[in-house]
Amino acid sequence: MKSPSIYPLGDTAAVVEFGGGISAATMRRIAALGQQLVRQPLPGLRETVPAYTTLTVFYDPACAYEQVAAWLRNALTASEAAPNTPVSPPEVVEIPVCYGGEYGPDLAAVAAHTGLEMNEVITRHAAPTYLVHLLGFLPGFPYLGVLDAQLTTPRRASPRARVPAGAVGIAGAQTGIYPLASPGGWQLIGRTPLRLFDPAWPEPTRLRAGQQLRFVPISATEFEKMRQMCRYKDV
């Protein structure tokens, strides 16, 4: 296990880099350090941002970087001492998705690109248990790993001016869910009726880094019924 490095991001943040590429083990170490910083907040800590192999720690710039880095090294020693603490909740978050048709207008394009039947695309997309590596790009947008390699499809040649909230898409070897309506170039294969982001919730996002997620195929009838129940509102 590589020892993490610590370096500055400008004058407002320090980055703890775990290295070693995308893995669930690295995610656990990042989450463990994040929890350690919740248990023992370092002076001046403002917020932490997890990503694939890094935890970025934003601090009050009135603190000196060297001091922050020293505190982080101590926190790391503590969190790495017990790296096997389970950090993901045991349950897997289920995201219902209506695939294809008006809900997934690019399903046929993904099938054509991959040489798979549309049903096979759906089966392979809904099969894995995904890990939420980070939220970024838009509020509540999850970067998920790992997509079935056979489903890899490049982004659309021309991005859409408006992708609806809840759209589930593929871009290269990535898959994700648009929490808000936005311009976007991902291949849209389905849509969830669930809201993923609502600033009125105590925690504004349904998902968070380190969680596990599974897509559950649903019919258009189920989608519309659930959308009513969720009082889904297009933003």
Add this chain to the structure above:
Amino acid sequence: MSISLIRPGLLTTVQDLGRPGYRAAGVPLGGALDAPALRLANLLVGNAPGEASLEITLAGPTLRFEAPHLLALVGADLSATLDGKPLPLGRPVAVQAGTVLAFGAARAGCRAYLALAGGLGLPPVLGSCSTLVRAALGGLHGRALLAGDVLPAPGPGGPGAALRARLALAFQGSSHAAAPWHPAPAERPALAAAPVLRALPGPEYAEFAPESQRAFWQQPFTVTPAADRMGYRLAGPPLARLAGAELLSSAVAPGTVQVPPGGQPIVLLADCQTTGGYPRLAHVIAPDLGLLAQARPGTPLRFQQLSQAEAHALYLAQEAQLRTLAANYSAFLTQWLRQ
């Protein structure tokens, strides 16, 4: 107690000091691009430094105060007028109900901040009134202001009310009266025709070719028209990253200078996304982000390398200056109001 938007201007949004604490959820920090200007505007009218104010971009709006107010405008010189008469920047101004604020040519800088004593009567979203247009969050309906909008503005209370009452004694038939004094020019946020931005090397700095590193510190870059609240695309000498490991998305922040494969850098601003996958060549220090925000398309920029310790000292100095200004102003006001 409200303000009516007659014309919206190019981009007029409600901003405060941003929305910290939600970056792990993918919610940008946001807030005023020239934060020291917003803080000074609020200070002048007796508000808390982070009170929600209007950020006005290049071509300003036309708006009417439907009730008596105390305002201050700080930042870019956008030829502001009150009922056709020039509005001085950087001082508190009392206005009567019905006064119209309008703007003309953008003479210097890019963004002006209009603070009103008592702030704006808008609900915070995730702890902030800052407008994040991309996610339709905060401000007035999560968007830039439009013609016909009515902004709730409760009007002055506390120190702002006393100051307005005193200034109102000098109306003498006019619709408004400005304070006969203002803070020393040196204490006002700087505007420069060719700003020099102080910066630190970024996490991937060492992976750039030595000639690209030199070019970044020595050559001028120009702000291109692709400049918004998320960031500025710059034009200048091409910057090349030598072969390095494939980068995985990691945190970025306002001030991060990232270099996409095309070799032309992007410097990120308050509404930037929370993570990015481009190599981070440098990082503009927090005290210079306001100066950067005042650069408009076509403005030449230079970058000056600092050490971490120098950046820290500059931050402390800027904060101390703002605190001293606040204390001096408060003491001055107390005395002036007694006269």
